[in-house]
Each structure stands twice: as C-alpha cells, then as structure tokens.
Amino acid sequence: MLKFIVRRIFWTIPVLLAVIFLTFMMMRQIGGNPFRHTERAVPEAVQANLERKFHVNDPWWKQYAFYVKGVATLDFGPSLVLRGQTVNDIIKEHFPKSIELGVYAFLFAIVVGVPLGMIAALRQNTWVDYSAMFFSNVFHALPSFLVATLMIYFIALKAGLLPTSGWTSWEHKLLPAIALGFAPMALFARLVRGTMLETLQQDYVRTARAKGLRYRRVVGLHVLRNSLIPVITAAGPLLGFIITGAFVIELIFNIPGIGQYYVTAVNARDYSVVMGLTVLLSVIIIIANLIVDILYGILDPRTRDART
Amino acid sequence: MAASTPTGIRDEGLTVEQALGAPGTPVGQSNLWKDAWRRYRRNKAAVVAGTTFLVIVLYCIVWPIISPYSGNEVDFSIAKEGPSLAHPFGTDKFGRDLFTRTAEGGRVSILIAFGATFAILAIGVVYGSISGFVGGRLDNGMMRFLDALYGLPYLPFAIITLAIIGHTDKWTMMIALSIASWFTTARIVRGQVITLKENDYVRAAKAVGARWYRILARHLLPNTLGILIIAIFLELPAVILGEAFLSFIGLGISPPDASWGAMAQEGRATYRTHPIEIVVPSIAIASLVICANFIADGLRDALDPRTKET
Numbered sequence: 001m002l003k004f005i006v007r008r009i010f011w012t013i014p015v016l017l018a019v020i021f022l023t024f025m026m027m028r029q030i031g032g033n034p035f036r037h038t039e040r041a042v043p044e045a046v047q048a049n050l051e052r053k054f055h056v057n058d059p060w061w062k063q064y065a066f067y068v069k070g071v072a073t074l075d076f077g078p079s080l081v082l083r084g085q086t087v088n089d090i091i092k093e094h095f096p097k098s099i100e101l102g103v104y105a106f107l108f109a110i111v112v113g114v115p116l117g118m119i120a121a122l123r124q125n126t127w128v129d130y131s132a133m134f135f136s137n138v139f140h141a142l143p144s145f146l147v148a149t150l151m152i153y154f155i156a157l158k159a160g161l162l163p164t165s166g167w168t169s170w171e172h173k174l175l176p177a178i179a180l181g182f183a184p185m186a187l188f189a190r191l192v193r194g195t196m197l198e199t200l201q202q203d204y205v206r207t208a209r210a211k212g213l214r215y216r217r218v219v220g221l222h223v224l225r226n227s228l229i230p231v232i233t234a235a236g237p238l239l240g241f242i243i244t245g246a247f248v249i250e251l252i253f254n255i256p257g258i259g260q261y262y263v264t265a266v267n268a269r270d271y272s273v274v275m276g277l278t279v280l281l282s283v284i285i286i287i288a289n290l291i292v293d294i295l296y297g298i299l300d301p302r303t304r305d306a307r308t
Numbered sequence: 309m310a311a312s313t314p315t316g317i318r319d320e321g322l323t324v325e326q327a328l329g330a331p332g333t334p335v336g337q338s339n340l341w342k343d344a345w346r347r348y349r350r351n352k353a354a355v356v357a358g359t360t361f362l363v364i365v366l367y368c369i370v371w372p373i374i375s376p377y378s379g380n381e382v383d384f385s386i387a388k389e390g391p392s393l394a395h396p397f398g399t400d401k402f403g404r405d406l407f408t409r410t411a412e413g414g415r416v417s418i419l420i421a422f423g424a425t426f427a428i429l430a431i432g433v434v435y436g437s438i439s440g441f442v443g444g445r446l447d448n449g450m451m452r453f454l455d456a457l458y459g460l461p462y463l464p465f466a467i468i469t470l471a472i473i474g475h476t477d478k479w480t481m482m483i484a485l486s487i488a489s490w491f492t493t494a495r496i497v498r499g500q501v502i503t504l505k506e507n508d509y510v511r512a513a514k515a516v517g518a519r520w521y522r523i524l525a526r527h528l529l530p531n532t533l534g535i536l537i538i539a540i541f542l543e544l545p546a547v548i549l550g551e552a553f554l555s556f557i558g559l560g561i562s563p564p565d566a567s568w569g570a571m572a573q574e575g576r577a578t579y580r581t582h583p584i585e586i587v588v589p590s591i592a593i594a595s596l597v598i599c600a601n602f603i604a605d606g607l608r609d610a611l612d613p614r615t616k617e618t
Contacts, residue, residue, distance in 0.1 A: 018456035026465070029472045141545065141597035143552050145572060146590035149579050157580060244463040248553055252576070262464065263557050266471050278468065281461040289458070 004297050012290055019282045020071060024064050027275050067275075076276035081268045087276035090261065095280070097167055098257035101176055101249065102242050108181035109188050109238075114231065116185075117192025121227075122219070124197060133193070136186035144245045148179035148252045165254035176253040180245050184238050191234055196227040229299055236292040240285055344534075347610040354606020361599040364592070368414030377405040380565075397588045401578050406588050409571065413589060416567040417551060418596070420481050424547045425540055427486035432493025433529070433536070439494070440501030441524060451498070454491055462488045466554060476561050485550050493539055500532045534611035541604035545597040552593050568593050 051057055058066075070077055076087035113136075120132040139147075155175065156164040166172045199205065200223060208218045247259035254260075258277055265273040348354055382402045391398045397406035439450040465488040473480045504510060510527050518526075554560055555569025556576070563570065568589040575585030 014452075015456045018453070019460060022457075022460070023468075026468050026472065030468070137598060137601065138594070141594045141601060143549060143556075143572070143590050143593050145552075145556050145576070146587065146594070149576065149583070149586050149590075153579060153583050240461055243461050244550075244553060247463055248556055251557055262467070263559070266467055274468065274471075278461070278464045281464055285458075285461055 001298070001301075005294055008290060008293055008297075012286060015286055016283065017068065019286065020068060020279055021064065023275060023278045023282065024067060025060075027271055027278075028060060030269070030271070071279060076279070077272045079270055080272050081265075081270040087273050090273055091258075091276065091280060094256055094258045094261050097255055098246055098250070098259060100173070101167075101180060101246060101255060101257060102239075104173060104177035105181035105184065105242055105245075106235075106238075108177055109184035110231065112181075113185035113188030114192050114228070117189040117194075118196060118224070118227070120189065121193045121196035121200070129193075132189060136189040138186075139182050140186035140190070142182070143248075144179055144183060145248050145252060147182050148176070148249055151175050151179055152252070165252075167253070167255040167257075172253075176249050176255060179252075180242060180249045183245070184241065187234065187238065188231060191230045192227055195230050196223060199223045199226045202226075229296070232292060232295050232299070236285075236289045239288045243281055243285075344607075344610040348606050351606040351609055353602045354609075357599040357602030358606070360595065361603060364414065364596060364599070365418060368411045368418060371411040372408060372415070375405070375408040375411070377408045380404065380409075391584070398582075398584050400574070400585050401582065406585070409566065410568070410588055410592055413566045413568045413571050414592060416478060416561065416565065417548065417569070417593070420478055420485070420551050420567065421544055421548045421596075423478070423482040424485040424489075424551075425543045427482055428490040428493055428543055428547075429536060429539060431486065431490040432539075433497050433532070435490070436494040436497025436499075437501050437524065437529065437532075440498035441505065441520070441528065443502070443505075447498075451495075454494060457488075457491050460488050462550070463553060466550065467559060470554070470559055476559060478561060481551060481554070481561060484554070485547050489543070489546060489550070493543070496535055496539060497532055500535055501528050504528050504531050538604055538607045538611060541600045541607060544600040548593060548597055548600070 067077075074088070076091070079085045079087055079090060082090075116132050116136070120129045123129050152164050152175065156162050162171050162175055163169075167176075205218060205222055208222055209215070213221075243259075246257060247262065249255070250257040250260040251263075258281075262274065262277050265277065348358075382404060383399075397410060399405055400409070435450065435454075439447045466484040469484040469487050470476055470480060473483065476484075505528065507527075510523060513523050513527060551560070551567060552569030552572065555567055556573045558573065560567060560570040560573065563574070566574070571589035572586050572593075575582075575587075575589065579586050
C-alpha cells in the first residue's frame with residue numbers, strides 16, 4: 001500500500017511540471033506587452049528596466065525555469081497591472097472565499113444528494129424513485145445561472161428572505177452555495193442510486209439477509225458503505241465542475257472570489273495573475289485526483305496496480 | 309408477447325413472427341443498425357427526447373425564415389412585453405421578439421455545439437487510435453501526457469484560448485471549447501481499439517497480409533462507430549453548457565448576434581423586472597441538454613448493450 005502511495009505521489013511531479021509548462025506556453029501566445037500599453041508614457045530606460053525585472057526578453061526556457069522555481073517556493077510573482085500587489089496577495093484575498101463557497105456547495109450536494117439517491121434506490125420503481133430521478137435529471141441539466149437567478153428573484157427579491165448578493169454573513173452564503181451545489185447534488189443522487197441498486201443484488205447482501213439480519217441493519221452495514229465509493233470517485237471530476245460553476249455563481253452573487261477576479265485579470269492582460277491562478281487551479285485538481293486515487297486504492301485494493 | 313421460445317428472442321421483446329418472419333418465408337436478416345433502432349425505440353424516454361431534440365433543431369432552422377419579425381429588429385414601443393399571441397415568449401428590453409431571437413440564438417448555439425463536438429471527436433479518434441494501435445512505448449507516453457492534461461481546469465483554458473486568438477466568433481468559440489475537452493474521447497477510443505486489436509478477425513486480416521492502414525480503416529474504426537455516436541451525445545451537453553458559461557461571463561460572441569448563453573447574459577441585466585429574458589434562453593439550453601442526456605442513454609442501450617452506466 002505504501003509503495004502505491006509513494007509511486008502515485010512521485011508521478012504527480014512530472015504531471016505538475018507538464019501542466020505548468022502548458023499553461024506557460026499558452027500564456028506566451030497571448031501576445032501584447034503589458035508595459036507597452038499603459039496610459040502613462042514611461043521613459044525608455046525605465047521601460048528597459050521593467051522588462052529586465054520581469055524577464056520579458058529572456059528566452060522562454062529561462063523564463064520557464066524561473067517560473068517553476070517561483071511556484072516551487074510558492075511565490076507566483078508580482079501582478080503586472082496592480083502596482084505593489086503580488087499574485088500571492090491576490091490569491092490570499094480572493095481564494096479563501098472561493099474555497100468556502102466550493103466547500104459549502106459540496107456539503108450541500110452530499111447532504112441532500114446522497115440520501116435522495118438512497119431513498120430512490122430503496123423505493124425503486126415507485127413514484128418516489130421516479131420523481132427523485134426526474135428532478136435530478138432536470139437539475140443536472142439546468143444551467144447554474146438560471147438556478148441562481150430564479151433563487152434571487154423568488155427568495156431574495158419577492159419573499160425578501162435572504163440578501164441578493166455579497167459575501168459577509170451566513171445569510172449571504174446560503175443561496176450561492178445551494179445554487180452551485182444543485183447540479184452536483186443531482187449527480188450524487190443518480191450515482192448513489194445506481195450503485196446502491198447494484199449492491200442490493202450482491203450475494204453478501206442476500207447472505208446477510210438469509211442469516212436473519214434485519215433489513216435496516218443490512219442496508220446500514222453493508223449496502224451503504226459500498227454505495228459511497230462512487231461518491232469519492234466522482235469527487236475529482238466534480239471539483240472541475242464546481243470550479244467552472246463558481247466562475248458564474250461568483251459573478252451573479254457578486255462574490256469577490258477567484259473566478260470573478262480571473263475574468264478581470266484576463267481582460268486586463270495581467271499575465272502573471274492569470275498564470276498564477278490557472279496553475280493554482282490545476283494544482284488543486286491534480287492534488288484532488290491524487291487524494292481520490294489513494295482513497296480509492298485504500299477502499300478497493302484491486303485498483304492499486306492498475307492505476308500508477 | 310408470444311409464448312416463451314427456446315431461442316431467447318423473448319428477451320428482445322419480439323414475437324416469434326417478428327423475429328423469424330411469417331411462417332414459410334425465409335428467415336429475415338437482421339443487422340446491427342436494425343437491432344439498434346429496435347432497442348432504441350423500446351426506450352420511451354429516449355424516443356421522446358429524440359423527438360423533442362429534432363423539434364428544437366427544426367424550430368431553430370425554420371422559424372427565422374418564416375417569422376414575421378427579425379431577431380435584431382428593435383422597436384422600443386413594445387419593449388419588455390410579456391408572452392402574448394404576437395410574441396409567444398414576449399419581447400426583450402429593445403422590443404425584439406424573443407421567440408424569433410431564441411430560434412436565431414439556437415442556430416448559433418447548436419452550430420457551435422455540434423462543431424465543437426465533432427472537433428473533440430476528431431482529435432480524440434486520431435490521438436486515441438494512434439495510441440492504442442501502435443501500443444508499446446508510444447502508447448505509454450501518449451497516455452501519460454493525457455494524464456497530465458487531465459489536470460487542466462476546463463474553463464480557464466477555454467478563456468486563455470479565447471484570449472490568445474483575440475476575438476470571439478462561432479469558429480473561435482468551437483476551438484476554445486474543444487481544446488480542453490477531448491481527453492475522455494481519446495481514452496475511450498484507445499480502449500476500444502486495444503480491445504478490438506486482439507480479435508480473431510483482426511489477426512486473420514494481418515495473417516493474410518493486410519497493411520496496418522487497411523486494418524485500421526476497415527476493421528478497427530468502423531467498430532468504434534457505435535461508441536462514437538454515443539460520445540457525440542455525451543459531449544454535447546458539456547459543450548452547450550460550456551458555451552453558455554463562457555457567454556454568460558461576457559466572453560461569448562459579440563452582439564447583436566447572440567447564442568443562448570449570450571442572450572441569458574443580456575437578460576441578466578433586467579432580471580429584477582423582466583425575468584423572462586433570462587428564463588427563455590436558459591430553458592432552451594436546459595431542454596437541449598436534457599434531451600441529449602436521454603438520447604445518450606438510449607443509444608448506449610441500443611448500440612453498446614454490454615456496458616452499463618456505473
């Protein structure tokens with residue numbers, strides 16, 4: 001087991017380097033020099049100094065090596081547009097809000113989605129099952145901006161129960177978290193229902209029933225544990241989904257998180273910020289996949305050798 | 309349903325006559341596509357979804373031609389109207405007929421969705437079949453590279469791609485949407501090619517001296533067609549929603565032309581007083597996505613009965 005974990009962690013390093021490399025090469029293609037487009041004219045000497053400071057004229061491999069060194073020491077460099085701010089400052093300011101939003105959305109998805117899937121599976125082919133699956137199909141397809149807008153319209157504006165935007169008190173956080181967690185919730189419900197139906201057919205479930213175990217206990221002891229594995233497997237891809245959704249949700253609810261800042265930075269051609277945020281998001285996805293793989297290896301020993 | 313027969317055709321939901329033809333006639337030939345079509349038709353949800361999908365596509369193609377309004381026709385005297393007989397979906401803040409505008413936006417959205425999906429499939433098939441067919445070190449290297457790409461967050465890379473190109477229209481949108489989403493297709497195709505490669509008929513073809521390109525073109529790729537058709541409808545929802553998200557955060561195609569996502573973005577400005585403007589295009593997006601999901605389900609049962617959703 002230890003060997004599997006070590007090998008898996010070791011393999012993450014070249015993946016990280018490759019992802020940074022790809023981001024880096026793509027950013028180089030955007031073109032335009034942030035120092036040549038400022039409104040205030042800068043003397044040629046200052047211009048040259050700036051370009052030297054930011055390694056603008058170095059060959060790409062030098063820039064890349066320099067950047068990797070920075071990332072390795074958790075230093076993403078200065079912002080090219082905001083004076084006196086580093087990318088680290090921006091991450092520190094905006095990132096915690098996005099993480100909080102993502103975690104709440106994830107919790108909502110699990111707390112509502114898993115029981116919904118369980119109930120649907122235990123009441124298979126009844127109206128409970130059909131309506132749960134109908135709604136999860138619909139919710140999985142609704143674009144999150146519609147869910148968010150309708151919630152603001154009916155709950156915040158018409159009923160006046162919760163604030164429409166901002167990120168200060170728990171009242172502000174409720175609607176965005178639910179809006180972002182809606183589609184993952186529907187996905188969890190469908191996944192849990194599927195595996196639970198499969199698990200219910202297994203021999204060991206029949207054995208447990210045959211030896212006289214009460215149905216509730218069988219479900220709680222055998223079925224539930226084995227039905228939760230896909231929730232862990234789906235968590236990796238879902239993270240990407242939540243990141244995408246957060247871009248939209250942060251915009252609608254006016255939450256000063258990473259997603260909202262990302263678009264601003266792209267439009268301002270603030271390369272170092274865009275690059276830093278992209279690398280950060282990639283690293284998070286890679287680490288999440290790593291954790292999922294290791295957890296999966298612990299839960300299901302058969303996968304240890306197949307996934308290196 | 310006929311009484312049970314020893315042939316097992318009862319499981320297919322057929323009568324003896326349907327399966328074997330009327331007594332006295334020769335046994336009817338059944339091929340893959342006929343079987344698939346029959347299995348597809350048995351899935352009611354998939355049939356309804358397929359029909360709805362066609363209706364939506366037809367509406368988007370035909371309605372702008374026969375509509376009395378143009379989607380970009382501004383008339384402030386009828387701005388922000390609710391649904392009526394003259395304007396079934398109402399009008400937007402410029403007095404443009406939303407029923408016509410939704411159809412026109414649908415043309416753009418559906419074109420982008422199919423274009424990006426085919427680009428994804430094309431890249432995926434080329435990458436996956438080379439990797440699976442050649443095998444060995446090249447396969448290993450290509451798959452490790454794919455592992456690395458899996459770490460890329462989809463939306464940021466689409467945004468960076470749009471920034472590199474510098475302007476957004478239908479074509480650049482397709483590129484941006486396909487650039488970070490072909491990985492899964494490549495993996496599926498590789499897996500299929502590797503499985504098929506070991507089949508006896510492929511070995512037989514090799515033994516009689518068929519060249520590699522003939523084996524690839526005649527035996528391997530045609531047998532991946534089924535999963536590719538399923539893949540189209542699995543990718544479509546992701547691409548439609550991706551386009552909507554990009555447009556919604558303001559990186560979509562420029563006005564006055566609009567996709568559904570761009571319409572929703574415009575509607576966001578007036579949702580407090582006139583919510584229908586954001587609801588109509590969003591529902592259009594959701595309907596297409598739901599239909600595509602159910603079609604994919606039906607196609608999976610029809611074309612690839614062995615695999616099941618996990």
